[in-house]
Amino acid sequence: MTALTVDIRRKIYRQPGARAEHVALDGVAFTVPEGQFACVVGPSGCGKTTMLNIIGGLDRAFDGKVGFGEDGGAVRPRSAYVFQTPRLMPWLSVLDNVRLVLKNGATSAQARDLLVQMGLESTLDSFPNRLSGGMQRRVALARAFAIEPTLLLLDEPFVSLDLPGADHLRGSLLDLWQQRPTTVLFVTHDLREALQLADRILFMSASPGRVVLDFRVDLSRPRRADEPGIEAIRRRLLAEHPDLLAGLPPSTSAAEALEGAEPTRE
Amino acid sequence: MQEPPIAAPRQSANILNSPRARVALTRTASLVVLVVLWQIMASLVHSRVLPAPDAVGVKLLEYAADGSIFFQTGITLARVAAAFVLAMLFGAAIGIALARRIRLDAFFDSWLVIALNVPALVTIILCYVWFGLTEAAAILAVSVNKVPTVATIVREGARAVDRELLQVAEAFALPWGRAFLRVYLPQLFPHLMASARSGLALIWKIVLVVELIGRSNGVGFKLGIFFQYFDIVSILAYSIVFIVIVLAVEMVLLRPLERHLSRWRL
Numbered sequence: 001m002t003a004l005t006v007d008i009r010r011k012i013y014r015q016p017g018a019r020a021e022h023v024a025l026d027g028v029a030f031t032v033p034e035g036q037f038a039c040v041v042g043p044s045g046c047g048k049t050t051m052l053n054i055i056g057g058l059d060r061a062f063d064g065k066v067g068f069g070e071d072g073g074a075v076r077p078r079s080a081y082v083f084q085t086p087r088l089m090p091w092l093s094v095l096d097n098v099r100l101v102l103k104n105g106a107t108s109a110q111a112r113d114l115l116v117q118m119g120l121e122s123t124l125d126s127f128p129n130r131l132s133g134g135m136q137r138r139v140a141l142a143r144a145f146a147i148e149p150t151l152l153l154l155d156e157p158f159v160s161l162d163l164p165g166a167d168h169l170r171g172s173l174l175d176l177w178q179q180r181p182t183t184v185l186f187v188t189h190d191l192r193e194a195l196q197l198a199d200r201i202l203f204m205s206a207s208p209g210r211v212v213l214d215f216r217v218d219l220s221r222p223r224r225a226d227e228p229g230i231e232a233i234r235r236r237l238l239a240e241h242p243d244l245l246a247g248l249p250p251s252t253s254a255a256e257a258l259e260g261a262e263p264t265r266e
Numbered sequence: 267m268q269e270p271p272i273a274a275p276r277q278s279a280n281i282l283n284s285p286r287a288r289v290a291l292t293r294t295a296s297l298v299v300l301v302v303l304w305q306i307m308a309s310l311v312h313s314r315v316l317p318a319p320d321a322v323g324v325k326l327l328e329y330a331a332d333g334s335i336f337f338q339t340g341i342t343l344a345r346v347a348a349a350f351v352l353a354m355l356f357g358a359a360i361g362i363a364l365a366r367r368i369r370l371d372a373f374f375d376s377w378l379v380i381a382l383n384v385p386a387l388v389t390i391i392l393c394y395v396w397f398g399l400t401e402a403a404a405i406l407a408v409s410v411n412k413v414p415t416v417a418t419i420v421r422e423g424a425r426a427v428d429r430e431l432l433q434v435a436e437a438f439a440l441p442w443g444r445a446f447l448r449v450y451l452p453q454l455f456p457h458l459m460a461s462a463r464s465g466l467a468l469i470w471k472i473v474l475v476v477e478l479i480g481r482s483n484g485v486g487f488k489l490g491i492f493f494q495y496f497d498i499v500s501i502l503a504y505s506i507v508f509i510v511i512v513l514a515v516e517m518v519l520l521r522p523l524e525r526h527l528s529r530w531r532l
Contacts, residue, residue, distance in 0.1 A: 056437050081437035087430055091452045091530045100448055101438040127530040147438065 001034040001183050002077040002150040004055070005067035011050055011059075024050045025062070026208035032200075034150075037177060037184040039194035042204030048187040049084070049155055051209065055185065056081050056153050068151070080149035082157040086136035088128040094139050095124040098146045114142045118172060134165040138172065145176050152177075154186045158193070167225055170197060174222065191237070195230045196223050203241075213241060317499045326503040335507055342485040343511065345401075345473050346466075349408035353465060356409070357416020358458065364417065365424030381414035386472050390479060399480040408472050415468070416461040423457030452527075459524055466520075470512055 011025040024047040032038045042048050053059040055066050057076055068077045080101075088097045098111040115124060118138050128136055137157060144152060154173075158166040174197065177184060188194050194201050195217060203213035215237070219229050301319050308318035329335035364371040364378075393407035427450065435445035451458075477486025485504055492500040 053433075057439075058433050058436055076439070079437070079439075081434075083430070083434070083437075085430070087434050089431060089434075089449060089452070091455075091527070092448065100444070101440065104441070129530065143438075153437075 001181055002068050003034045003070055003072075004032040004151060004183055004185065005065075005072040006030055006032075006051075006055060008051065008054055008062055008064040008066070010063040011047070011054065011061075012063075023208040025054075025210075027210050028064075028204075030202055030211055030214065032183055032185060034183050035181050037186065037197060037199045039198035039201045040185065040187045040204060041191055041194045041201055042187075042189065042209060043206050044189055046204045046207050047209035048189075048204060051204075052081075052153050052155050052185065052187055077150040078147055079151040079153060080144035080147055082140050082144045082152070082154040084156045084159060086128070086133075086140040088136055088139055088143075090127060090129055093125050093127060094120060094131070097128065097139060098143045101143055101147050103147070111142075111146050114146050115139070118142050134161055134169065137161065137169060141169065141173060141176070145180055148180060149182050152182045152184045154184070156188050157186075159188075166193075170225075173197070191234055192225070192230060195219070195233055196225050196227075314496070315498055317502060321499055322502045322506065325499045326506060329500075329503060335504065338483060338485050338488050338504075339507055339511060341483050342473055342477065342508075345405055345408070345477070345484065346469050348405045349412065349469050349473065350462075350466060352405065352409040353412035353416055353469065354458070354462060357413045357461065357465075358420045358454070360413065360417040361420025361422075362424045362454075365421045365427075371421075378414055378417060381410075382418065386411045386475065390472070390476050394480045401481075404476045404481055407476050408469055411472050412465050412469055416465055419457050419461040419464075420454060423454045427453050455527055459520075459527075463516075463520065466512075466515065470508075 006028060008025050008028040010023065010027075013022040013024055015022065028047075028051055040048055040051070050059065054062050056079060058081075065074075067073055068075060088094075089100065092100060094115065095108065095111060098115060099108050102108070102111060112124065115121065118141065120135065120138060120142065123131060123135065128139065131139070140157070144154075157173075158169050161169065170193065186194070186197060191201075198217050200217060201213075201215045202211050203215065204210065205212045217233070219227070219233075223230060304319050308316050326335070360374075364374060389410050390407040393403045393410070397403035397406065431449055431453070432445075435449045440449070473484070474486035474489065477484035478490045481487050485508060488504060489501055492498075492504070
């Protein structure tokens with residue numbers, strides 16, 4: 001486990017040819033103590049993925065600093081990333097996809113155990129394109145936990161799944177996180193999902209993204225998706241910060257079904 | 267799953283009637299027809315310049331018995347292999363480099379177009395003049411003819427590489443070699459295969475010219491000698507062996523390799 005210190009002063013996209021530059025992030029600063037499950041909630045296009053890519057080391061062209069550990073040093077921890085789409089290598093079997101990311105010398109027995117635990121024992125030698133979308137996401141989750149990350153980044157990993165499928169995977173994620181504690185940063189635009197998962201929620205404004213509210217979730221675990229407590233907090237937040245959360249899609253089942261039909265992308 | 271009583275006899279008939287068997291039968295028949303046509307033509311023309319297939323067959327057995335045909339084709343094969351490996355390595359490296367660097371591509375693109383259009387004979391003559399009538403010059407001349415084609419085809423593939431999958435390698439901090447071999451290179455595979463196919467076809471032909479002009483052994487050299495003695499029977503005997511080897515390489519090496527590496531697409 002590792003603590004995370006984020007201080008992104010500015011992230012600008014320059015379009016070639018266009019004179020105007022797009023400010024994607026403008027003053028995103030927060031710290032996540034080690035072992036915490038933090039969710040980042042914000043409207044589509046507010047720069048959530050951009051922020052996650054910066055923290056994950058995929059984007060180094062920004063003004064600011066990302067630090068790790070108690071001293072906030074720049075040495076990257078063992079971090080894993082679950083993307084919005086599964087992003088498995090189609091030419092590698094399920095088992096090889098997980099083995100791909102293991103450290104040299106790590107035994108494939110670990111990868112196998114993890115996949116078996118996720119209910120994928122019958123598909124170890126299958127290629128990803130023969131798996132359902134939900135199973136592919138499960139492999140992506142197993143791949144992330146296989147390296148025993150001290151920092152786990154997730155970018156709307158359950159978007160475009162049907163409701164029961166997404167719910168099942170959220171359960172798997174919490175199980176894995178409780179067995180293999182790690183610091184988690186989970187990006188979503190679904191407030192209900194965040195309330196079900198997180199110790200703490202960071203709300204981001206519409207573009208250019210900034211953290212506008214830092215909210216602690218004091219609900220006991222395990223939580224059910226349809227728990228009255230979650231709904232109550234959601235109502236309260238929406239009532240107290242109507243303008244703040246205006247950009248969020250209404251978390252009704254109709255809207256979720258609609259999102260399920262077409263994968264959303266930032 | 268009800269088996270009708272007439273299943274057994276019908277099944278044996280099915281093997282002959284299956285589409286694959288019919289295709290194989292047609293292919294064999296077409297080869298037989300070709301040889302028969304050749305025989306008829308030869309007996310009609312009845313000339314030294316068009317020997318009959320049986321005469322060529324006898325000559326072939328003669329060369330096979332004294333081993334000379336195996337020795338000469340062996341030498342030519344070795345040259346083909348060396349030139350092929352060199353051309354693939356350098357061509358692929360250049361193609362990848364050009365796809366990754368826009369400035370590099372802009373600079374070298376016209377060089378590539380020029381190189382693609384230099385006649386093979388010119389490269390061969392220049393290599394022999396500059397580097398002498400040596401083995402190295404011969405192999406270099408053949409590779410140089412092939413490198414631009416490989417580079418062009420691989421560049422197309424490398425331009426279309428999936429950045430999202432490369433991000434996975436980056437996010438999980440894969441060692442450079444593993445990321446290249448298991449994430450990057452498999453995406454180039456269809457293009458590498460296409461350039462290997464066309465490359466082999468080209469290299470076979472150019473090697474013979476190189477041998478004819480500046481080597482004292484190999485199939486090309488022998489064909490030159492036969493030409494001087496007007497020995498058409500021997501020329502055809504060597505051609506047949508050569509064609510058989512080319513087909514064998516395609517069927518025994520390239521096709522199974524392709525099937526193995528693209529089995530995930532099925």
